[in-house]
Amino acid sequence: MKNYYFDNSTTSFPKPKEVSEEMYNFLMNVGGTYGRVNTKRGKETTQKIEECREILAKKFIGTKNDANIIFTSGATRSVNDILIGLDLHDCKILISTLEHNAVLRPVYKLNKNKNVEYEIIPSLEGGLIDIDALKNIIKKDKISLVIVNMESNISGVIQPIDKIKEAIGDIPLLIDATQAVGVHEVKADEWNIDFITFTGHKGLLGPTGTGGFYVKNPAKLNPAYFGGGFGDGYETPFSVPEIYEAGTPNTVGIIGLLAALKNRPIWNITIEDLVNTINKIENLNKYKIVWSKNKDTQGFVFSITTDSISMSDLAHKLYEDYNIECRYGFHCAFLAHNFYKNSNGAIRFSFSPYTTKEDLKYLINTLGNELW
Template sequence: MANTYFDNAATSYPKPPAVASYISRYINEIGGTYGRGAYRRIIESSSALETVRELLAKILGTGNAENVLFTQNATHAINTVLFGLNLHDCHVLISPLEHNAVMRPLHEISQRNNVTYEVLSHGPDGLIEVDKISRQIRTDTKLLIVNHQSNVNGLIQPVKEIKASAGSIPVLLDLAQSVGHSTISLDTWGIDFAAFTGHKGLLGPTGTGGVYIRQASAVNTFIFGGTGSRSESFEMPFGVPDKFEAGTPNIAGIYGLWGALENPPDHGHEFSDFIDFIREVDKIKNITLFRSKDISRQGELFSIKHHKYDSGYLADLLYSKFGIEIRSGLHCAPLAHKTLGSFPTGTVRFSVSPYHTIDDFTFLLKALETVSIL
């Protein structure tokens, strides 16, 4: 039976079996909180969180695990940085494929604090024109924000080159769609801030994620509260992770993420199989494919538009006739759709996971060929 779930850019499914078993073990056998005591349950749960922190640091390509901080999701992580930087009367550069996880907090800050933002020069598929970045940097430019992999067309930006062109301007990287799929090298790239989630490419549960902050002193505390440390003071601790991890963390969720990281599934396909598949999609009549122009910069998701049907109807058609589960519309990324020319109707998006096989791609291809001529 075909795996017809192609909405992994929203959240991954299925999860590795270890996700549920690790959560169950925590709830049924451990149950301790994090860093709030010295008995066995707390020691075990605290050790687990630090183990996951180390695993995430390796995935992110940083040797500074203490600078990897737990959040609810990538949106929470982005807000932690944007509001923690205390931006006032300045200029921010953004990539052309940003998600509302960036655009909404940035818009709010622009309204509150007289901050202007400008889209980086780019090609028709949203690829940033690296050689033009220096021309857009102003004396009051304080931040550059880059969506590493688009959640609409799957384009992967050249982060290393972008950071090099940005010079001393700090870079915030949104890794929501790329972590777990692409190689991440934060230290090598020289990235200052990075936001990620645990429930997409990492195959963990919802409610997990994190933020990487290279220098804790650069970002003010966003959420205040108990940390289990320096409890005699009303001031937040200055050091990491406590400065950014107020309140009880989602320990059960982090255990589930641990299960996913320690027990990744075997891949049902090679990346080349996916590329072969989207090349075939590109041949289908009456369908426009949205992907990276440079196939070497393509992540494992793409979008389409039907020349006759709107995106919502097409998604309903694919589900009712073939059971294919997908996301249609603007994908919380109106800026990306404006960049790609698919605003305001949006697209139908397909995103894969390690569980998909060549047979699944063949099933989807035949379904798309069928609806293309209806």
């Protein structure tokens, strides 16, 4: 029986075959280190890592400044690096209603340890940020930073980042683009974004342990950790990206990520297909659907919930009886579930270029069965 993988918001599967091939080749035949080396293998490794940085910048982040793409282990590390590097204290910041714990928990620590007050920006029914409410907040308060989840990992709602930045003006904006990069267009330069965090193993289809962040103005961001690097003496020379990448990088992971960036599959489904799927599931009158309520602001993820059965029991039944892999619970985003009033959590379905229209039909038919 075919396996139906609908858990791409957790990590994408499958990957392009070139990802494992290039990682294997690197480990078995290249194996060089990154940086200032005079060996052939070292130069090849460095060239590939810088090629990955350049492709990320120009094709996926939307900036001409590829040196301002910083490699980390992923989005969670990137958020922490930025919040630590900004040295926030005794100030106020804003976050959206749909933030992942990768943002919420570091912000909570800043609140407890650095006297950083945070306020949640009101959202409209489907989850879009209320721009008028945002404007009113920044009129009455001095805000040091605004953080926005570009695409919700619960509902798939996509925020109008350009309008949000226009509304807040010179206030720095940090975009968590974990779910969006590789799936939707990101325009760092055009939108004048200050910080963008991303991961490599979701929409970019690369291996886990890869990702990073974009910083528009490195002069305004201190490094979060130190060590290694070039130069003599106690102080780390300020050179971008090196100042933010102390230590040996995940070379084999970045080689795999580069392969994913260069071997992008074509999507088999469209947003229209997804919205049609949502509507048909909604017409079953068995589930509450958590989505943006608008195809123009919808990504390739949505959730369902019901009071008729626990989310864990339903997810186990979908897997054991129908070979459907999905994610249940609160998805590391209880703030978002609170907004959508999902007191029992939800089951999330998230898709990739490898998802087919037949897969979506199977999901609809399965959810229409007697599952409890």
